[in-house]
Amino acid sequence: MVEDIKMNAFQEVEDYEYIYVELADGSQAKIKKSVLANLIRTEIKESFLQNNTEIIDDCNSLGTYENNGLYWINEDTKNAPPLTDYKLAFLFKLTSPGFYYQLCVEPYTNNRWYRWFSNYWSDWKKI
Structure with missing residues (x-):
C-alpha cells in the first residue's frame, strides 16, 4: 500500500511541466503548464483588475x-x-x-x- 505524503513535506519547486489536480468526480488528472496558464488568464480577465x-x-x-x-x-x-x-x-x-x-x-x-x-x-x- 502506498503511503500518503503530507503536503507540508512536499518539495518546493520554481518550475514544472504538469500540475496534478482532483476533478469534481474525485478522480485525478494532470494539466500542462501552458494549459493551466490559459485557464488562469481566462479567469483573471473576467474577475480581476x-x-x-x-x-x-x-x-x-x-x-x-x-x-x-x-x-x-x-x-x-x-x-x-x-x-x-x-x-x-x-x-x-x-x-x-x-x-x-x-x-x-x-x-x-x-x-x-x-x-x-x-x-x-x-x-x-x-x-
Missing part, C-alpha cells in the same frame, strides 16, 4: 469598457474628479450587473476619490 494603458475620454462612459481594471485619465477626461496631478492618475473600475464603482487615485499626491453608478452617477467624494 487589468492594467489598461489607454486614456479614457469620459469617466461616465467607463461602463462601456469591456474589462474591469485600471484606466488612465488626464486633464482632457470628462467627468473626472478634481485632480491636481493628471499625469499619473488612474481609475479603478469595478462592476456587477447594473452597478459600477470608480476609485480614482493620484499616486504622487495620494489624493483619492470615489463614486458609484446605480441608475445614475453619484458625485465624486474625496476620501
Whole structure:
C-alpha cells in the first residue's frame, strides 16, 4: 500500500511541466503548464483588475469598457474628479450587473476619490 505524503513535506519547486489536480468526480488528472496558464488568464480577465494603458475620454462612459481594471485619465477626461496631478492618475473600475464603482487615485499626491453608478452617477467624494 502506498503511503500518503503530507503536503507540508512536499518539495518546493520554481518550475514544472504538469500540475496534478482532483476533478469534481474525485478522480485525478494532470494539466500542462501552458494549459493551466490559459485557464488562469481566462479567469483573471473576467474577475480581476487589468492594467489598461489607454486614456479614457469620459469617466461616465467607463461602463462601456469591456474589462474591469485600471484606466488612465488626464486633464482632457470628462467627468473626472478634481485632480491636481493628471499625469499619473488612474481609475479603478469595478462592476456587477447594473452597478459600477470608480476609485480614482493620484499616486504622487495620494489624493483619492470615489463614486458609484446605480441608475445614475453619484458625485465624486474625496476620501
